[in-house]
Amino acid sequence: MxxxxxxxxxxxxxxxxxxxxxxxxxxxxxxxxxxxxxxxxxxxxxxxxxxxxxxxxxxxxxxxxxxxxxxxxxxxxxxxxxxxxxxxxxxxxxxxxxxxxxxxxxxxxxxxxxxxxxxxxxxxxxxxxxxxxxxxxxxxxxxxxxxxxxxxxxxxxxxxxxxxxxxxxxxxxxxxxxxxxxxxxxxxxxxxxPSAGSVFRNPPGDSAGRLIEAAGWKGRSIGGAQVSTKHANFIVNTGNAKAMDVLALMEGIQKDVQVKFGISLQSEVAxxxxxxxxxxxxxxxxxxx
Ligand SMILES: Cc1cc2nc3c(=O)[nH]c(=O)nc-3n(C[C@H](O)[C@H](O)[C@H](O)COP(=O)(O)OP(=O)(O)OC[C@H]3O[C@@H](n4cnc5c(N)ncnc54)[C@H](O)[C@@H]3O)c2cc1C
Structure with a gap:
């Protein structure tokens, strides 16, 4: 569903x-x-x-x-x-x-x-x-x-x-x-x-996709979840992704973007x-x- x-x-x-x-x-x-x-x-x-x-x-x-x-x-x-x-x-x-x-x-x-x-x-x-x-x-x-x-x-x-x-x-x-x-x-x-569209909200004056890519996450996978190679703000299900895989990717991205750019990415998906x-x-x- x-x-x-x-x-x-x-x-x-x-x-x-x-x-x-x-x-x-x-x-x-x-x-x-x-x-x-x-x-x-x-x-x-x-x-x-x-x-x-x-x-x-x-x-x-x-x-x-x-x-x-x-x-x-x-x-x-x-x-x-x-x-x-x-x-x-x-x-x-x-x-x-x-x-x-x-x-x-x-x-x-x-x-x-x-x-x-x-x-x-x-x-x-x-x-x-x-x-x-x-x-x-x-x-x-x-x-x-x-x-x-x-x-x-x-x-x-x-x-x-x-x-x-x-x-x-x-x-x-x-x-x-x-x-x-x-x-x-x-x-x-x-x-x-399969995806849920953009995973993070765009921070004011910037794009979440640009930040994720610049932090080196484009294309990275955990389990069956992958940061899309086409659009870094999309996480795609490559076959058998679990919610935990997606959450682990999201957490990794958030931590890294915070450390590298001082920006706290906020989730858009519920x-x-x-x-x-x-x-x-x-x-x-x-x-x-
Ligand atoms: C490929 C793709 C592209 C997308 N592109 C965009 C885009 O360009 N712009 C954009 O804004 N979004 C985009 N989205 C995200 C999504 O389509 C939108 O947020 C959409 O409005 C969610 O509607 P839904 O019915 O699927 O909500 P759901 O995913 O079913 O629910 C989302 C949240 O809303 C609540 N909810 C759902 N219906 C109701 C209701 N009747 N009353 C109260 N709460 C409710 C749910 O409880 C949940 O918390 C995209 C998603 C995908 C997969």
Whole structure:
């Protein structure tokens, strides 16, 4: 269930088909004291080799979509790349940047996904979310904070649905821009091997890939995990990588870049840990750096 193809089995996996269904699962898991995790397309996730206890809720069947006049109301599990393509075909401009990002809409809101100068946050009007106390509430964009790969809902709520806005554009130009972005990605990214995209956030004014390469890590492997020879900020699974292999590479890179350049690289991928307590019951704890 992850693009890295790493991680043990989920004890139970559940694919809700409606927002109400998802809320009910959350409520019942809370009542039963069972840990519950949420994943979208698993394209920014490292799962533990031991697997996940409790219930893993996968949003990919939450895919109702309703187009308006240069707007769209879309559920969390819808494919972001597909939404971008469909917007382009309507002559709706804004999501050109997102055509090559392999996540769900909910994951993209939570990560404030971005590329080629565009971000999700620029197009969000409002978000309907399930909060930790079990309530479902719509929040306007002005009530939320977004930054580089950050949304203030993280750790507090699950995205159920979002309304996005576009500007009028020329269909041909939009689709052409998307094609160019896809070509660029195919040239610069190791798309033929399982990965989770960029592993580290770019530090201000620099690029994580440049620093990793300069520190001598490009192409290095631990177990089945390898720092891509094509793009040093990607770690690829060469066949049988374990989460521990990826974590060991990440740790080695972080230490070395810190020593050589005095820069502390922060993780962009989310790592779901197994320690379960009241806080992590709702949201996975993540390794930040
Ligand atoms: C080849 C490749 C290229 C990539 N390129 C880019 C890029 O250019 N730009 C970029 O920003 N990212 C990129 N990514 C990373 C990834 O695609 C994005 O971060 C994406 O938005 C994650 O969405 P997801 O559904 O896969 O989330 P997941 O990986 O399933 O989850 C990521 C985190 O979000 C949480 N989450 C998921 N859905 C929800 C929800 N509905 N509500 C609350 N929390 C939720 C999960 O619990 C987890 O903590 C790339 C990945 C790959 C594999």
């Amino acid at each position: 992850t693009t890295w193809k790493i991680g043990g089995p989920a004890e139970t996996a559940y694919w809700p088909e409606t927002k109400e269904d998802l809320s009910t699962v959350w409520q019942r898991a809370q009542e039963a004291g069972v840990p519950v995790w949420l994943i979208g397309q698993g394209s920014n996730l490292l799962l533990p080799d031991e697997g996940l206890p409790g219930v893993t809720v996968v949003t990919t069947y939450l895919r109702r979509v309703e187009w308006g006049e240069y707007t769209v109301q879309v559920e969390a599990g819808y494919s972001l790349a597909r939404l971008a393509q469909e917007a382009g075909e309507r002559g709706f401009s804004g999501l050109e940047f997102a055509r090559g990002i392999p996540g769900s809409v909910g994951g993209a809101v939570m990560m404030n996904a971005g590329a080629h100068g565009g971000t999700m946050a620029s197009h969000i009007m409002n978000v309907t979310a399930l909060w930790a106390d079990g309530t479902v509430k719509k929040v306007e964009k002005a009530e939320l904070e977004f930054a580089y790969r950050f949304c203030s809902l993280r750790g507090h709520a699950w995205v159920l649905e979002v309304e996005l806005e576009f500007s009028p554009g020329d269909r041909r130009q939009i689709l052409e821009a998307m094609k160019e972005h896809l070509t660029k990605r195919a040239l610069n990214q190791p798309l033929e091997k 790592y779901l840990q197994l320690e379960v307590n009241k806080h992590t019951l709702f949201h996975p704890k993540e390794i930040e750096g």
